[in-house]
Amino acid sequence: MTLSELSHDPLNFFWNALRTRGVRLVVYAIVVASLFPSSRFILLIAVILSLGIIWWREYRFKQDSKFLYLTVFVVFLVIGYIAAFINVSNIDELRLGMSPWGNGILQVPDGKYSGVGQGYRGPIKLEVQVKNHRIVDLKTLDYPDLISVLDNQIRLFKKQLLEEGRLFVPGQPEMLRGAQETLTGYVNAIQDALSKGIPAFPQYNWFSRLFLECFIGKAPDRVTLNALAILFAVFMVFEYAFQSMLIPGTGRSINCYNCASCVGVCPVKEVEGVQMPMGLVLLTRLGNYERVMELSKYCVGCGRCAAKCPIGNSGPLVISAAFQAAKEQKRSTSTENKRDTA
Ligand code: SF4
Ligand code: SF4
Secondary structure (H helix, E strand, C coil): CCHHHHHHCHHHHHHHHCCCHHHHHHHHHHHHHCCCHHHHHHHHHHHHHHHHHHHHHHHHHHCCCHHHHHHHHHHHHHHHHHHHHHHHHHHHHHHHCCCCEHHHHHHCCCEEEEEEEECCCCEEEEEEEEECCEEEEEEEEECCCCCHHHHHHHHHHHHHHHHHCCECCCCCCCCCCCHHHHHHHHHHHHHHHHHHHCCCCCCCCHHHHHHHHHHCCCCCCCCCHHHHHHHHHHHHHHHHHHHCCEECCCCEECCCCCCCHHHHHCCCCEECCEECCHHHHHHHHCCCHHHHHHHHHHCCCCCHHHHHCCCCCCHHHHHHHHHHHHHHHHHHHHHHHHHHHC
16 A cells, blocks of 8 residues: 555545554544534645645656646635635624624614524524614524523523613623633624624625635534543444454454453463464454464464463464455455456
């Protein structure tokens, strides 16, 4: 598996790479990073840099034009970023003069308007009803931060807002985790809704909206560290389960408690830094069949380990499973290659 395979046959490259645990962990990290807008930007930079390095070498030696396409894409991205930045600054300045805050409600005609604001755990969606230039009703359409204590803050602010009839800056919320973000998201949703009622309210252009959506704020849902930890645990459980290799023809999978009972009775005990046969079990489960085959010559086949292992593993059994798995792996790779060349 070489880097040049990546540019010639990326699908096959990734499929083969996924057989390695390290690569699977990297893929997991990439999936998690893509959940956050700011880390998505870092990911994009990392992908561009990696492809840039690979394609630059191909361009130097084979005059391959992929590097030139990538350069054009990067130039487009930089120009787009500058354009989006200018557009957002200009529009924000214009918006200041037409804000729906306070007496700005006088610009909003009667009607119902819906808006979105980013809360602590995701977007807060609501509907605002305006009558005679006063806010007369507020309906929450979607509110992922619905935790009783935070909800009290919102209820209090809503009561004050309906009494005032216009948007004002709320007081400091209680010192609760997420309370400030929730209240800010709620207020932003009202502002967003009222802005839609103001005729000719300045809007960002499509590119700026896309850029903001993808890379700046407005995460679709805030992924908490707890959720990430749970995701990671689930991933590891599956990863571990996948590693317990089935022994062909027996329906049995190779597991190990790492109790080292087998090491204690093995006359070989340790070779080349690998404890026998416990290390062989681990290597087999990690898919490193080549190494198991190399080390198999040290096993004298005495069978002492089989008598000690609580789950019935033995050096010869693991070695034969690794040989069979390597053979099957080779067969499936050559079938894939034949299919590709056909
Ligand atoms: S069968 Fe092999 S691994 Fe098991 S105790 Fe004997 S020498 Fe060690
Ligand atoms: S005795 Fe069995 S379970 Fe214990 S370390 Fe050896 S192979 Fe694993």
